[in-house]
Amino acid sequence: MKKIVKYALVLSFLFLVSSFAFAENFSYSQLLSGYCNSDVQLEELSLSLSQSELSLHKLLLNDDMTWTLSTGSTSIGVDSSGVDFSTAPSLSMTFPTASNTKVKVTSPITLNQTDSNVKFSLNGASIDVSTDFVNPKDETTAISIEKAERSVLEAERKVSARELSVEKAFLNELKTLYNGKLSVYEAEQNVFSAQSSLDVLVAQGYEKTSLKYKKADMSLQSAQHKYDQAVYSYNSNLTLFCNKCGIPIPEDFSVDLPDVKLANISDYPKESYSAIESASWNSYMNERNRSTNSDFSLSSNEGVSFNTSSGSNTNTKFSATISVGVSAVIKDLTASASLDIPINSDKKPTLRMSLSWSPSNKELDTVTDLTNANAIKQEEFTRREAESKYEDDVATYNSKRDNILWEYDRNVEELKMYSEYYDEIEKWYNQGLVNRSEYQQAKNSYEDAYYAVAVSKIEKMIYNIDVKSLFINN
Structure with a gap:
């Protein structure tokens, strides 16, 4: 049993030395790119995001000038x-962005031809123009466009947030690999220590049948078993990680980890804190929605209609009517x-006026006002809660930054x-001045420190991602 264990130790030692010395090195961006490509979400x-952009484009097209x-x-x-x-040809044009101005041109044409006469008439031809100077619907349209733009922005932010989330998952798996490597080195050191203890007993003359020898031998076998488990776990995690990154499985690998500067949460603008920005946006948009319930609107209508007729045996006749109108709504x-x-024309100028009153439900208006007042208070509470959460996160992440x-x-060091x-x-x-056990111990201590620094670099990168995720990404 002792010879088998020693043989296994020699092989594992040679494997670790060779793998550490000739580890295949991968670039961080190469591995991360492959890892992201496998993310379905x-x-x-x-x-x-593409669908949101198409919806916005469609809405903007509907807001462009249309004509028929x-x-x-x-x-x-x-x-x-x-x-x-x-x-009776006609042309209609609508300009939504120009106070919803509408223009309609109609031109009924009649032509009568006989053997002795040709008669042409243009009766009922008209040009009508209408404009909404003050119309709550204009604000509603503008709000719809702004909401669609916000949907695109939020879809972009979700993509960016997912990219950060995927990179964080990538780093956590990489950290697991490095910690697994540390576990392998630690288990290997325990094997060498157990073997050294057994060798001391043999040198002291203990027989294999002695209790001390059997106990030391069982400790060696247990250490070897834990070492095998650590190697198996590391190789399994390495296989899964390489498959996700789309790279072949190397005997061992190393990554060029960037040594990033640790972010400072205080460097980010408070207004860009996600919860605060979201509360501000919702408050702003709710206020705009409330303002669309306006009690006043003003519109105008202008137009001209004319009639003309002529014939080969008659004089040309022409008449026209110019019309100007205005309409206003003030609450009820x-x-x-x-x-x-x-x-x-022999007709006289005509002035037409009308008034109508539709009394609203005063109790309903009161309820609406109270509802709006409560909504404003709730928005203020949400804003203060977001600011409180921001202050807590600043304190938490500053402390975490110091520890990292x-x-x-x-x-x-x-x-x-x-x-x-x-x-x-x-x-x-x-x-030949030191034995293999002392050399292996020094080597393991160095490798432990090497991978500990690598894990610390990963912790810094994860911290930066966590901080960045707290703020909007424009």
């Missing part, structure tokens, strides 16, 4: 007395006035110390 969020050209009803009549032709009262001015910096600096010590022991080992 990131693809789904990217698709949702129509031939109207066209008729042609032919008999022995002549030809009758009539048509609706007032309108219009003026028709005839031109080249202290741990990182300590690990860097230990790595420098154990690196220098390992270099000396390695020289002495090659000169």
Whole structure:
């Protein structure tokens, strides 16, 4: 049993030395890119972003100028007395961004032809223009567009947040690998210690049948078993990680970890704290929605209609009417006035006015006012709660930052110390001045310190992601 264990130790020692010395090195961005490509949720969020952009584009197209050209009803009549032709083409245009201005041009045309006469008439032709100077619907349309733009922005933020979440998961798996490597080295050191203890007993003359020998031998077997478990666990995690990154499984690997500067939560603007920004946006949008319930609107209508006729045996006749109108709504009262001015006609100018009153439910108005007041208070509570959470996070992450910096600096110092010590022991080992157990102990201490620094780098990167995730990403 002793020979088998020693043989296994020699093989594992040679494997670890070779794997550490010739570890395959991967770039951080290469591994992260492959890891992100395997994330289905990131693809789904990217698709949702595309849908939000299309919805916004569709809404903006609906808000552009629209026009309609129509031939109207066209008729042609032919008999022995002549030809009758009539048509009523029209053109309608709407300009939503110009106070919802609408323009409509209508031109009914009639043509009668006989053997002795050709008669042309343009009766009922008109140009009508309407404009909403003050209309709550304009604000409603603007709000719809702003909400759609916000949906696109939030979809972009979800993609960015998921990218950060995936990178954090990537780093946690990488940290698990490094901690697994530390466990392998620790288990290996325990095997060497158990073997050394057994060798001491043999040198002291203890027989295999003695209780001390059996106890030391069982400790060695237990240490070897734990070492095998640590190696198996590490290799399993490495296989899963490499599959996610889309790379072949190396004998051992190393990653060029960037040594990032630790973020400071106080450097981020308070207004960009996600909970505060969200509360501010909701309060702003709710106030705009409340303002659309306006008690006042004002619109106007202008137009001109004219008639003209001419024929080969008659004089040309022309008449027209200019119309101007205005309409206003003030809470429960609706007032309108219009003026028709005839031109080249015996008709008199006509002024029309109307008033209507529809008393609202006063009790309902009171309930609405109270509801709005309560909503404003709730928005203030939400804002204060977000600010309180911000202050708590600042205190928590500043404390966590200090701990990470202290741990990182300590690990860097230990790595420098154990690196220098390992270099000396390695020289002495090659000169035969120290035994293999002392060399292995120095090597393991160096590797422990090396991977401890790597884990500290990962902790810094995870901390930065956590801090960045607390704020909006524009």
